[in-house]
Amino acid sequence: MFKYFLKRIFFAFFIVLGIATLTFIITRLAPGDPSMMYLSPEINHEIAKQIRENYGLNESLHIQYLKWLGVIPPFEGIVQGNFGYSFLYHRPVKDMIMDVLPNTLFLTSTALIINFLLGFLLGIYSAYNVNKKSDKIISSISIALYSMPEFWVSLLLIILFSLLLGWFPSSQIHSTNYEDYSFFGKTFDYLKHLFLPILVLGVFSSATTIKYMRGGILDILQKDFILFARMKGLSEKEIFFRHVLRNSLNPIFTLIGLYFPFLLGSSVIVEYVFALPGIGRITIDSIFARDYPIIITTTIISAFLVIIGNLISDILIILNDPRQRKNFR
Amino acid sequence: MKAFIKKILSHKILIASIVIFFIILFFNLSKVFYSCLSLYFFIGELISGKDCINFVDFFLEYWVATIYLIFFIVFFLIMILKKDTSNNKRSFIFTKRIKEEYKNNKYFRFSLLAIYTIISIGFLAPFISPHDPYKINSISFTKYLPPLSKVKYISFNEYLFDGYSYENNNDLSIKYKSKIQPKLNTFYYDSLKVVNDKIIFYQGSRIKEYSARDLNLETAQVNSTIFVLGTDSYGRDILSRIIYGTRVSLGIAFIASIVSLFLGVLLGLISGYYNRLIDSFIMRITDVFLAFPVIFLLLIIVAFWGNSFIYLAIFIGITTWMDIARLTRTQVITVKKEMYVTSLIALGFKPSRILYKHILPNIITPIIVNIIFRIGTIILMESALSFMGLGINEPIPSWGSIINNGKDNLLNAWWVSLFPGITISSIVLLFNYIGDCMRKIIKVR
Numbered sequence: 001m002f003k004y005f006l007k008r009i010f011f012a013f014f015i016v017l018g019i020a021t022l023t024f025i026i027t028r029l030a031p032g033d034p035s036m037m038y039l040s041p042e043i044n045h046e047i048a049k050q051i052r053e054n055y056g057l058n059e060s061l062h063i064q065y066l067k068w069l070g071v072i073p074p075f076e077g078i079v080q081g082n083f084g085y086s087f088l089y090h091r092p093v094k095d096m097i098m099d100v101l102p103n104t105l106f107l108t109s110t111a112l113i114i115n116f117l118l119g120f121l122l123g124i125y126s127a128y129n130v131n132k133k134s135d136k137i138i139s140s141i142s143i144a145l146y147s148m149p150e151f152w153v154s155l156l157l158i159i160l161f162s163l164l165l166g167w168f169p170s171s172q173i174h175s176t177n178y179e180d181y182s183f184f185g186k187t188f189d190y191l192k193h194l195f196l197p198i199l200v201l202g203v204f205s206s207a208t209t210i211k212y213m214r215g216g217i218l219d220i221l222q223k224d225f226i227l228f229a230r231m232k233g234l235s236e237k238e239i240f241f242r243h244v245l246r247n248s249l250n251p252i253f254t255l256i257g258l259y260f261p262f263l264l265g266s267s268v269i270v271e272y273v274f275a276l277p278g279i280g281r282i283t284i285d286s287i288f289a290r291d292y293p294i295i296i297t298t299t300i301i302s303a304f305l306v307i308i309g310n311l312i313s314d315i316l317i318i319l320n321d322p323r324q325r326k327n328f329r
Numbered sequence: 330m331k332a333f334i335k336k337i338l339s340h341k342i343l344i345a346s347i348v349i350f351f352i353i354l355f356f357n358l359s360k361v362f363y364s365c366l367s368l369y370f371f372i373g374e375l376i377s378g379k380d381c382i383n384f385v386d387f388f389l390e391y392w393v394a395t396i397y398l399i400f401f402i403v404f405f406l407i408m409i410l411k412k413d414t415s416n417n418k419r420s421f422i423f424t425k426r427i428k429e430e431y432k433n434n435k436y437f438r439f440s441l442l443a444i445y446t447i448i449s450i451g452f453l454a455p456f457i458s459p460h461d462p463y464k465i466n467s468i469s470f471t472k473y474l475p476p477l478s479k480v481k482y483i484s485f486n487e488y489l490f491d492g493y494s495y496e497n498n499n500d501l502s503i504k505y506k507s508k509i510q511p512k513l514n515t516f517y518y519d520s521l522k523v524v525n526d527k528i529i530f531y532q533g534s535r536i537k538e539y540s541a542r543d544l545n546l547e548t549a550q551v552n553s554t555i556f557v558l559g560t561d562s563y564g565r566d567i568l569s570r571i572i573y574g575t576r577v578s579l580g581i582a583f584i585a586s587i588v589s590l591f592l593g594v595l596l597g598l599i600s601g602y603y604n605r606l607i608d609s610f611i612m613r614i615t616d617v618f619l620a621f622p623v624i625f626l627l628l629i630i631v632a633f634w635g636n637s638f639i640y641l642a643i644f645i646g647i648t649t650w651m652d653i654a655r656l657t658r659t660q661v662i663t664v665k666k667e668m669y670v671t672s673l674i675a676l677g678f679k680p681s682r683i684l685y686k687h688i689l690p691n692i693i694t695p696i697i698v699n700i701i702f703r704i705g706t707i708i709l710m711e712s713a714l715s716f717m718g719l720g721i722n723e724p725i726p727s728w729g730s731i732i733n734n735g736k737d738n739l740l741n742a743w744w745v746s747l748f749p750g751i752t753i754s755s756i757v758l759l760f761n762y763i764g765d766c767m768r769k770i771i772k773v774r
Contacts, residue, residue, distance in 0.1 A: 011616075018617040023629065030633035143765075147757040149709050151716050152732055152750035155739060163740040265622035269713050283625065284717065287632045295629060303620045 001318070001325055005311070012307045019303040020078065023296050024068070028061055068296075078300070084293030088286060093293045096282065097301065103173060104271070104278035107197055108263045114202030115209055115259070119252070122206075123213025130218060138210065146207035150266050154200050154273040161196060168196050171275035197270045201263060212255060216248035223247075246320055253316040260309030264302050342442065343405045346449075350402050357456045360509050361398065364391035367505040387506055390455050397452040423694050426770045437766045440759045447756060451575035459557070460566035461510075462573045462726050467517055470532035471564030473742040479555050480517050486548035487512035514544065559744040561734045567745060570726035571752055577727040578753075581642045582707045586700050588646025589653060594696060596650070597657025598684050602665065612658075615651050623648050624713065631719050638721060641714070645707055656699055660692035698767040705760040712753050728753050 052058045059067075066072050070079035083093040122142070126135040162170035169175070173193050181189060220226065221244065229239045268280030275281070279298050286294035317324050338344070354361060367388050430437050450457065474480065516537070518530040526541040558567040600611035618626070630644045664670060665688070673683050714720040715729025716736075723730060728749040735745025 011613075014613070015616050015620050018613070019620055022617060022621075026629055027633055143761060144754070144758060147705065147709075147761055148754045149712050149716075149729075149750065149757075151713055151729075152746065152753065155732065155736065155746050156750070159739050159743060261620070261622040265624035268622070268624050268628070269717070272717055284628065287628055290633075299621065299625060299629070302622050302625060306620045306622070 005314075008311065008314075012311075015307060016300055016303050020296055020300050021065075023299045024065060027290075027292050027295060028064070083297045086286070086291055086294050088289045088291040088294070093297045096294065097279070097297055100277045100279060100282055101301070103194075103276060104264075104267055104280065107194060107201065107270075107276070107278065108260075108267055110194075110198050111201035111205065111263055111267075112256075112259060114198065115206040116252075118203065118206040119209025119213050123210045124217060126210070127214045127217035127221070130214075135214075139214070142207035142210045145204050148204065150200055150204060151269050151273050153204060154196070154270060157196050157200065158273075169193050170196075173276050194276075197267075197274050197276060200270055201266055205259065205262065205266065209252065209255060212251050213248070216251050217244055220244050220247045249320050250317055250324070253313050253320060255313075256316065257306075257310040257313035260306045261302070264305060337409055340409050343409055346445075347402060347405050347409075350398055350405075353453060353456050354398060354402070360391065360456065361395050363505050363508040364388060364395045367502070367509075368392050368395070370505075387502075388509075391509060394453050394455050397449075398456070401449075423770070427767075430766055430770055434766065436762065440762050440766075443759050444756075444763070447575060448579065450572055451579055454572050454576060458566075458569035458572045460554070460569040462565055462569040463724055465563045465565065466515055467532060467537075468564045469535055470517055471560055472562050473738065473745075474556050474560040474564075476559040476744050477555060477557060478559065479553055481519070481521075481551070481553045482515050482517045483521065483549055483551050484513045484515040485545045485550075487514055487545065558748045559742070561731065561745045562738065562742070563734075567731065567748055570731050571728065571749055574726040574728045574731060574749065574752075577638065577721050577725060578708055578711055578729075579756075581638065581645065581711045582704050584639070584642035585645035585649070585707050585711075586703050588643055589650040589703065590696070590700050592646065593650035593653025594657050594689070597654040598661055598689070600654070601658040601661025602680060602684055602688070608658075611654070615654055618648070618651050621648075624710065627710065627714065628717075628719060631714060636714075636719055636721065641711065641720060645710060649703065649707065649710075653696060653699060653703075656696060657692065660695065661688060664688050664691055694771055698764060698771060701760060701764040701767060705757040705764070708753065708757055708760070 049058070057064070063072075068078065068084070070082065081094075083097070085091070086093050086096060089096060122138050126138045129135045158170045161168045169192065173190065175181075175189050175193075178186065178189060226239060226243060229243055234242075264280070267278060268283065270276070271278040271280040272284055279301065282294060283298045285291075286298075371388070431441065432438075471480070516530050516539075518532055520531045522529045522531075523541075528539045528541055528544065530537040530539070556566050556568070558571070560566055561570070596611050596615075600608040627644060627648050630648070631641065634640065634644070661684075670683065670688065673687060711720060712727070712729030712732070715727040716733045718730075718733065720729055721727045731749040732746045735742055735747075739746065
């Protein structure tokens with residue numbers, strides 16, 4: 001099994017490389033010269049050539065690719081940990097990413113936790129009240145939430161909570177007088193700004209979790225061993241914690257791996273609407289400005305997060321259900 | 330005779346839609362007539378090899394709407410009048426079950442009908458939209474009108490100084506254009522005054538003066554109009570924009586899902602059927618695509634390669650085939666172990682024939698159900714793209730871009746963003762519900 005995970009990590013590097021290559025191909029083969037975005041057309045031809053040379057855009061594509069990878073010795077590429085230099089902000093990409101990565105990580109992980117808490121509680125509740133009124137209400141609300149576009153929901157929440165009630169700020173991650181606050185004030189301010197985005201990401205993605213949790217528990221409740229446990233005279237509580245819960249968790253843990261790309265994608269939209277400085281926001285800005293180094297770096301990071309999510313979900317499945325070990329060889 | 334009438338009356342939905350289509354036809358008789366004529370001349374010019382560029386851009390939507398209208402009226406009439414042959418017809422078990430569900434589940438019936446209505450609205454948009462979704466007219470007066478606001482207007486046929494009107498033009502395309510959509514000078518106003526040879530319009534706080542000589546006074550029509558869902562920041566009617574946006578959003582969703590169905594099924598069949606090398610190669614590609622958050626990849630591709638209608642549809646298709654490929658692969662692997670496939674291989678049939686004729690029909694149902702869920706997701710994706718300004722370009726309405734238009738004035742003009750969002754949510758909800766029902770139908774088997 002350990003071997004299996006080593007193999008997985010080994011393959012993960014290839015997947016990341018594949019993604020980086022794919023992004024490189026998509027962005028560099030696109031029509032249009034990237035330097036056109038930054039140079040005015042009246043600029044002296046010699047100077048334009050010089051600038052292009054500085055950015056390394058004058059060479060043929062495969063040389064650029066190898067240089068960017070860091071395979072040709074004097075140039076440092078992503079293999080050496082050099083992600084390049086942003087065209088747009090004139091800063092090293094690494095620094096820029098490091099500034100905004102914590103925000104996105106905090107946003108998505110908190111959303112994931114809220115999602116699973118809600119999904120567990122409501123899923124279990126509606127599975128135990130199957131076909132009653134409360135179950136029907138929960139499922140219809142969750143399917144309705146699942147069908148709403150996130151950006152629209154964010155706008156509605158902004159109308160309600162920021163513009164009408166004025167409880168939460170509608171954009172940015174800090175207040176203007178952020179520096180004056182004490183430590184707790186700063187934390188509170190941070191949470192206050194992130195409350196609505198987390199609400200959108202967490203609550204509105206929990207519909208799937210509720211559905212899978214409910215379905216899983218209903219499946220298990222029909223099994224013979226539950227009937228047997230009831231016959232033995234175990235209490236419902238014991239049956240639930242000993243037999244039902246662990247058996248029904250596997251599909252939920254598989255979902256974790258799927259949620260990472262989903263949440264990252266949603267965070268792009270949410271960060272755009274709430275104007276939060278995060279990975280998604282930076283990616284959109286750099287896509288509009290054709291800032292290649294940032295685009296490629298953010299895709300690599302998101303791919304890393306996705307792969308880590310998949311690994312976590314596999315590990316959780318094995319910890320929860322040792323029978324699954326034979327599948328991970 | 331009595332039995333015949335009874336049989337006809339049993340097709341309630343068909344009759345209702347025929348009646349509605351006839352009403353639409355009746356109110357747009359001249360438009361339908363002239364679009365038929367223009368189509369006839371277009372085909373004539375096309376055959377004789379002339380340059381007919383002025384025809385296509387304006388008339389296309391009218392042609393499509395006319396053909397849709399006439400085709401469905403004729404089709405439904407035939408459906409009603411033909412002899413009942415459903416009993417001796419060979420049909421799949423899946424379609425049978427869908428029919429059963431259709432009879433028993435009223436919500437399923439309702440959602441199918443709603444989808445059919447929405448698709449019809451999309452096709453017939455030029456005939457049923459109350460206003461022109463592109464026309465910008467006296468912005469300062471008409472922008473951000475709240476829902477159900479009633480506005481008076483006066484319209485004149487466009488005046489031509491050389492006494493040469495559009496109707497008598499030699500260029501047929503211009504003639505038909507003016508017949509289908511007359512060129513009008515429209516002025517919205519609160520009140521209006523005629524002083525000597527000047528017409529003064531009071532538009533809210535603004536006053537506009539026009540010399541009467543500039544306007545074709547003989548053709549003046551005073552009337553009032555209602556903006557049912559209000560107007561956006563350019564004074565365009567939101568209801569019409571939503572109606573027109575149906576075509577973009579649903580069109581992209583359908584084409585994209587067909588593209589992703591095609592790609593996913595093809596790759597899934599190949600990787601499930603052939604040896605391990607090809608299989609693992611395709612699966613690694615799938616892994617690479619799956620490790621991308623879809624919206625990231627889509628944003629990059631669309632931003633770099635263009636965002637016309639067909640490009641968007643294809644790009645969305647290219648970025649969403651992975652689930653279908655995996656599903657198809659697992660299905661093929663399970664089916665491949667069965668006896669009949671082994672015997673087909675033993676008989677020496679070509680793999681392409683086995684895959685297409687024998688394996689595909691057996692595994693297609695869960696894939697189709699998956700695709701129905703996919704349509705909802707694709708609509709959401711497309712609207713998100715349009716919302717971020719990377720979808721269809723601005724003057725063409727799409728639900729996401731209408732919401733984007735209202736983003737800047739949320740509190741005062743809530744209706745701009747609210748109604749398209751409700752439209753998106755309800756349509757995605759309908760598709761998801763249909764998908765849910767289909768999934769149940771499969772599980773029964």
